[in-house]
Amino acid sequence: xxxxxxxxxxxxxxxxxxxxxxxxxxxxxxxxxxxxxxxxxxxxxxxxxxxxxxxxxxxxxxxxxxxxxxxxxxxxxxxxxxxxxxxxxxxxxxxxxxxxxxxxxxxxxxxxxxxxxxxxxxxxxxxxxxxxxxxxxxxxxxxxxxxxxxxxxxxxxxxxxxxxxxxxxxxxxxxxxxxxxxxxxxxxxxxxxxxxxxxxxxxxxxxxxxxxxxxxxxxxxxxxxxxxxxxxxxxxxxxxxxxxxxxxxxxxxxxxxxxxxxxxxxxxxxxxxxxxxxxxxxxxxxxxxxxxxxxxxxxxxxxxxxxxxxxxxxxxxxxxxxxxxxxxxxxxxxxxxxxxxxxxxxxxxxxxxxxxxxxxxxxxxxxxxxxxxxxxxxxxxxxxxxxxxxxxxxxxxxxxxxxxxxxxxxxxxxxxxxxxxxxxxxxxxxxxxxxxxxxxxxxxxxxxxxxxxxxxxxxxxxxxxxxxxxxxxxxxxxxxxxxxxxxxxxxxxxxxxxxxx
Numbered sequence: 307x308x309x310x311x312x313x314x315x316x317x318x319x320x321x322x323x324x325x326x327x328x329x330x331x332x333x334x335x336x337x338x339x340x341x342x343x344x345x346x347x348x349x350x351x352x353x354x355x356x357x358x359x360x361x362x363x364x365x366x367x368x369x370x371x372x373x374x375x376x377x378x379x380x381x382x383x384x385x386x387x388x389x390x391x392x393x394x395x396x397x398x399x400x401x402x403x404x405x406x407x408x409x410x411x412x413x414x415x416x417x418x419x420x421x422x423x424x425x426x427x428x429x430x431x432x433x434x435x436x437x438x439x440x441x442x443x444x445x446x447x448x449x450x451x452x453x454x455x456x457x458x459x460x461x462x463x464x465x466x467x468x469x470x471x472x473x474x475x476x477x478x479x480x481x482x483x484x485x486x487x488x489x490x491x492x493x494x495x496x497x498x499x500x501x502x503x504x505x506x507x508x509x510x511x512x513x514x515x516x517x518x519x520x521x522x523x524x525x526x527x528x529x530x531x532x533x534x535x536x537x538x539x540x541x542x543x544x545x546x547x548x549x550x551x552x553x554x555x556x557x558x559x560x561x562x563x564x565x566x567x568x569x570x571x572x573x574x575x576x577x578x579x580x581x582x583x584x585x586x587x588x589x590x591x592x593x594x595x596x597x598x599x600x601x602x603x604x605x606x607x608x609x610x611x612x613x614x615x616x617x618x619x620x621x622x623x624x625x626x627x628x629x630x631x632x633x634x635x636x637x638x639x640x641x642x643x644x645x646x647x648x649x650x651x652x653x654x655x656x657x658x659x660x661x662x663x664x665x666x667x668x669x670x671x672x673x674x675x676x677x678x679x680x681x682x683x684x685x686x687x688x689x690x691x692x693x694x695x696x697x698x699x700x701x702x703x704x705x706x707x708x709x710x711x712x713x714x715x716x717x718x719x720x721x722x723x724x725x726x727x728x729x730x731x732x733x734x735x736x737x738x739x740x741x742x743x744x745x746x747x748x749x750x751x752x753x754x755x756x757x758x759x760x761x762x763x764x765x766x767x768x769x770x771x772x773x774x775x776x777x778x779x780x781x782x783x784x785x786x787x788x789x790x791x792x793x794x795x796x797x798x799x800x801x802x803x804x805x806x807x
Contacts, residue, residue, distance in 0.1 A: 365416075365429035370395065370409035371437035371458075378405040384419040384427055391415035395432045409434035412461045436463055436485055445478045450648070454478055454496065462491040470499050472606045473647040498605075502752055504644035504652055505602040506609070509747040512595040512660055512688075514740065520545050520552060520587040522717075522734025527580035543585060543734025547715040554585035585734070595660070597638040602753060605646040612639045617663060619682055620671070629680070636661040636685055644750060650698050652750045657691040658704065660744055688744050698752040707744035713737070 370376055383402035389395065394413035398406045405419070412434055419427040435458030442456045445465075452474055454467040463482050469475045475496045482492045522543030545552065603609035614637010622630045639659040644652050667684035690704050718733025725732075769784040776782065 365431055367431045367433065368407065369433045369435065370407065371439065372409050372412055372434055373437065375406060375408045378407060378428075378430070379403060380405065380419065380427060382421060382427060385422045386420040386424075388418045388420070389415060390417075394434050397432075407432060412436065412458075435459065435461070438463060441482055441485055445481050448481060449474045449477055451499075452478060456482060462486070462493055464493045464495060466495045468497050468499055471502070471648055472498060472645050473653070502605045502646040503602055503754070504605060504646065504654075505600060505751045505753040506640075506642050506644070506654070506656075507600050507749045507751065508598065508611075508640055508658070510595075510597045510599075510638055510640070510658065510660065510744075511746075512742065512744045514591075514593040514595075514742045516589075516591045516593075517737075517739045518548055518551060518587065518589045519737040520548060520585065520735070522585045522736075523731045524583035524585060525581075525731065539580075541719055541732050544717050545715065545734065545736040546717070547713045547736040547738050551587055551589070552585050553587040554583055595638065599640055601640070601642065603642070603644060605644055608641060608643045610639070610641045613637050614639070614661070617683060620680065634685075636663060642748075646752070647695070650752060651695055652698060652752070653693070653695045654748070654750060655691075655693045656704075656748055657689070658746050659687060659689040661685045661687040661689075690746065694748075696750055698750065701747060701749040704746040704748070705743075709742040710740070712739040 368376060368378075377400075380403045384399060384405070385402070387397050387399055387405065389397050391413065392415075394410060394415040395417070396406075396408040396410055397417045398408075400406050405417075407417070407430075409432075414434070415432050417430045417432060419430070421427055438456035438458045441463060442454055445454045445456070446452050449469060452467070452469045454465055454469065457464045457466065463486055465478055465482055469478060475494065475498065478496060479492055479494050483489045486492060522545070523541065524543060525539065525541040527539040528537070597613050599611040599613070601609040601611055612635055614635060616633035616635050618631040619634050620629045620631050624630070637660075639661075641657045643655045645654070647653055662685070663683045664686040665683060666686070669682040669684070671680040671682070688707050688709070690707065692704065694702055696702060713736075715736040716733060717736075718729070723729045723733040771779075771781040771784045775784055
């Protein structure tokens, strides 16, 4: 048995080395050993680890990829080895001074080597992790332009480095997840080379057309002779669909027999009188709702837009009768999340909504005797959500959001209303029709920041008129010239500025 008074000194090999730092954890040595073991495995040779015991038999660290091996060369003969967790690493004494270590599964263990006299030669802390070198090489080979390195710790993989876009980062994470037991064991610490910004130009157009038609006859008559029982005749149209949107012409005959030589009893005035009214109404309306929001967001982040308002909705009532409310938004809304892909293409998740307050489906709450009834309105909503992939400057359209509603109501006197010609005098017709179409046009652009001198606001060049110009000339603004900074030297084609319709 060799003594320890003058131990030989070894030169650390260039392939890999596991040094000794007395009294300190060998953290830096762990990375070196892991890289050396992986390098030797790629070359088809086991990692060679030389041990220098000039400072004593302190603990040292060794990191191995799962399924790879390393060879430890000792400066003195070893007789026994003790492994705390043989299921993690297999340690075999090939010769008195050469030990083979094979990584079996992920985990940590330690191996203690003893000489023939039972003295401890070396304590080796072994960490077995996923083969991160193979993960790094696969990612850098599959993802163009990626500079990714993978590191294993505690059964997890940490991805660090740089990729060109968020789409490349997602592909790198998917490759790494295929090598671990659980997807959450992959920690993404990748950086994006250029965080592209996406501007979304949207046109939301809604056209509503409404037609209302009403026709009916209002007949009232009192028939009989003076002094006898009176006979009343009445036919009043009820427009149940559209309510009181009425117009028309009053006509009829008024024959008063109270002036007859035979005097009528007191209180019998109004005999033999008839009134008739022709009620006709028609209206055609066209409404256009237009919004053109421009939103800019960093790739991977979300942006939202809302042009409308909020209405209160009661949510509860306390013991004192106080009602608590929350506000719900309505109007023209837009939300999108862009992701810049390779080749300048943009993947977008777009959601748009057009809503308005309606009495259809409203909810009424009685608030006690004598108190006004609380009415909670409802919303008429058209909503669309999609995910598309477009080039910068390409456009897509969301159309086909149609709505067609029609209502009719016919009232009349039973039996008489069905007569061929005279029946029209004893019936009324109420008709309402509405058509709505919603179209959304979306165009994404890759944008960069620009100089403030290239931007112009609607207030540039505006001068408010003074009192004399307002009183004498009826002006609200004195001048509205083009700004010199933003428009100087430019040639415009087509209309620009404010468009008032």
